[in-house]
Amino acid sequence: MKPHHSHSHESAPSCHAPAPPPSSQQAASAPGPHDPVYMGLPDERYLRPKFWVALLLTLPVVFISMGSMLAPDWFSQFHARVLGWTELVLTTPVFFWCGAPFLRRWWKSVRTLDTNMFTLVVTGTGAAYAYSVFAVFFGERFPTALRGAHGVPLYFEATAFITTIVLLGQIIEQRAHSRTDAAIRALMDLAPKIAHRVDAHGHETDVPLDEVVVGDRLRVRPGEHVPVDGIVDEGGSDLDESMLTGEPETVSKKTGDKVSAGTLNTTGSFILSAEKIGKDTLLAQIVKLVEDAQESEAPIARLADRVSAWFVPIVVGVAVLTFLLWYFAGPAPAFLHAMLNAVAVLIISCPCALGIATPVSLVTGIGRGAQSGVLIKDAAALEQLVSTNTLLIDKTGTLTEGKPQVVGIHPARDLALSSFSSPDDALLALAAAAETSSEHPLARAIVHAAQARNLPIPASSHFNATAGQGISAEVDGRSIFVGRAPADSAASHATATLVLVKIDGKDAGTLELADQIKASTPAAIRQLQSLGLRVVMVSGDREAAAQAISKQLGLDGYHAGVTPEGKQQLVREHQRNGESVIFAGDGINDAPALAAAEVGIAMGTGTDVAMHSAGIVLVKGDLAAxxxxxxxxxxxxxxxxxxxFFAFVYNGLGIPLAAGVFYPLFGWLLNPMFAGVAMSLSSISVVLNALRLRRVKI
Structure with a gap:
């Protein structure tokens, strides 16, 4: 249950403080348990102990209430007033202490004339509590017509049970909507805590990242993350920039090239000159994008509150009208009849099932999703998914495997080496031999392809890497070069990267490497389109590659050459066009867009940051999920x-009886057993109906 105002929404303060710059290495501060998180209610850590206390006190109240009807002979040994006082003592802390957040929210809705579910629930439970207290003190003055078979009817169990069950529902919702700082922490952890400062004499000193200033020269060793944004002064290396680009290929960096904080240095060592530090780095900007997107997430109006918007005024009006009619036209004692029947209207109109109508379905649906490889992290995402119409989907790691593979081998016509059975094997084996010492993803793909063919990979020597060009090595006395093919080279696969291989300075052929589309992707795309979604690919790839993949998969559109900031902007652009957006991705660079979309969906095979920023995680990274x-x-x-419907229908039917509409004709007044049965039936109906989700075919 996640209530929203039907007329206006009160923005809840952010649950975490603004993230400090990564250079400070301080995680975003965690929320306090009393801080409002959603709909003006506090964090679930504050609600949880209240729930357990409420549950502990409610169970005996329900036992006393139901037991006196189900086992009257055994309960007859206890005086009715003793049982009444016991219920009063147990229910009072449930209503006032455990239900304090709801009382505050109710009072605010009354002051602002903005009715919501809490207006209805607290009004009903408050009426039940006030009536029951009055009955404990003055029950002997009640008219005979208003007495039950077991004495004066009390509604303490309704007050306690409803408060407890609504607490449970709010814990479920607050947990889902808490603005945890996990994504921010994961992002900030990409920046190292220590930087290696190099002075004018070449001496190296380890300093905290906080102490780095613009202009400092910092050494970055193999396997370390770049500490700040800067320019390479000395040396060179291949950097894994997938956290920015989402692409698996490393990028060669040489003197004069820019590097970004958080990117991973793979093999070489270099010295950079710090240009941007702290909150000015690109990594810090990504952190800010994620924060802004989370804080600006627009809530959707809940159906329960839309119903409550008109149901609450009607019920209150009926209760007032009931009081007036019974006071001026009812039998003596007029005031007592008027008060009791007005309270009865409020009691019967407060459906106990309303407290569980939404959360019990959500919990069951979440469990059903987990069985099918769909992890629902945010209950709201499950609901919002219904109204979405556009799916923006990242290419690498989402539509594709995220791992480049050799998809084509094209040896030169005159390539013939006696030690290999075919020119294809010769070209691949020699390229793999030269690439053995390289950690580049394309190099690993070439080596793996040779190993998959069980080819003998000769030993290599004199390995040398040229930043941005390729590598060279000696293999069996031959000089082998593997590097980027000319831009005008033709490829048989439109989406492939073309690698040129030279032997002793002569072109020996080319290798095509491509990131394979997941086997389940085409069928999943067709399913999504059949469900009414417009599927649009988002990629950092070149136009030709993106266009080819879009055509191959039959997508409804694509965006190519998109930056991390651009992904979030694309989400905003589609939203401005009136579209409700799902964004699906798996990389750190996808986190801002995942948080900005109505529903963010992350691949379980992706990064922790993406999964923290998304409302739904596809556990196996399978788009069919x-x-x-x-x-x-x-x-x-x-x-x-x-x-x-079940939560309201029983109570809606009971309101005329509670108001005494049938009293002039039949002498009927609300029987306490009827109220208990109505509430029980509505709750049982809700639970049984929700359990059907466990068997729903998805």
């Missing part, structure tokens, strides 16, 4: 609407 998530969301929302 996204189609299952869409079907699950639709089934869950249908179930919630059905539950809300």
């Amino acid at each position: 996204l189609a299952r998530a869409v079907r699950l969301s639709r089934a869950t929302l249908r179930n919630i609407k059905q539950n809300l």
Whole structure:
């Protein structure tokens, strides 16, 4: 249950303080347990102990209340007033202490005339509590018509049970909506805590990242993350910039090239000159994008509150009208009849099932999703998925495997080496031999391809890497060069990267490497489109490659050459065009877009940051699970609407009886057993209906 105002939304303060710059290495401060998180209610850590106390006190109240009806002979040995006082003592802390957040929220809704679910729940539980207290003190003055078979009816169990169950629902929702700083922490951990400062004499000193200033010269060793944004002064290396680009290929850096904080140095060592530090680095900007997107997330109006918006005024109006009619036209004692029947209207109109109508469906739906490889991290995402119409989907690691593979071998016509059975094997084996000492992803792909063919890979020597060009080595007395092919080279695969191989200075052929599309992707795309989603690919690739993949998969569109900041801007652009957006990705660079979209979906095979920023995680990274998530969301929302019907229908039918509409004709007044049965039936109906989700086909 996640209540929203139907007329306006009160923005909840952010749960975490603004993140300090990564150079400080301080994680974003965690929220306090009393800080408002969602709909003006505090964090679930504050609600949780209240729930356990409420549960502990509510169980005996329900036992006393139900037991006196189900086992009257055994309970007859206890005096009715003793049982009443026991219920009063147990229920009072549940209503006032455990339900304090709801009381505050109710009072605010009354002051602002902005009714919501809390207005209805607290009004009903408050009426039940006030009536029951009055009955404990003055029950002997109640007219005979208002007495039950077991004495004066009390509604303490309704007050305690509703408060407890609504607490449970709010814990579920607050946990889902807490603005944890996990994504921010994961991002900031990419920047090292220590930097290696090099002075004018070449002496190296380790200093905290906080002490680095613009102009400092810093050494970055192999396997370390770049500490700040800067320019390479000396040396060179290949950097893994996948956290920025989302692409698996490393980027060669040489003197004069720019490097970004958080990127990973793979093999070489270099010295950079610091240009941007702290909050000015690109990494810090990504952190800020994630924060801004989380804080600006627009809430959706909950169906329960939309119903409450008109249901609450109607019920209150009926209760007032009931009081007036019974006071001026009812039998003696007029005031007592008027008060009791007005309170009865408020009691019967407060459906106990309303407290569980939404969360019980959400919990069941979340469990059903987990069985199908769909991890629902944010209950709201499951609901919001229903109204989305556009899927922006990252290419690398989402549509594709995220691992380049050799997809084509094209030896020169005159290539013939007696030690290999075919020119293809010769070209691949020699290239693999030369690349054995390289850690570049394309080099690893070439070596793996040779190993997959069980080719003998000769030993190499005199390995040398030229930044941005390629590598060279000696293999069996031959000079082998493997590097970037000319830009005008033709490739048989439109999406492939072309690698040129030279033997002793002569072109020996080319290798094509491509990131393979996941086997499940084409069918998953068709399923998503059949569900009414417009599927648009987002990639940092060149236009030709993106266009080829889009055509191959039959997508509804694509965006090529997109930067990390551009991904979030694309989400905003589609939203400005009136589209409700799902964004699916797996990289750190996807985190801002995941947080900005109505629903962010991360691949379980991706980065922790992406998974923290998303509301839904596809555990196995299988896009087909996204189609299952869409079907699950639709089934869950249908179930919630059905539950809300059950939550209101019994009570709606009971209101005329509670108001005494049938008293002039039949002498009927609200029987306490009827109220208990109505509340029980509505709750049982809700639970049984929600359990159907466990068997729904998705």
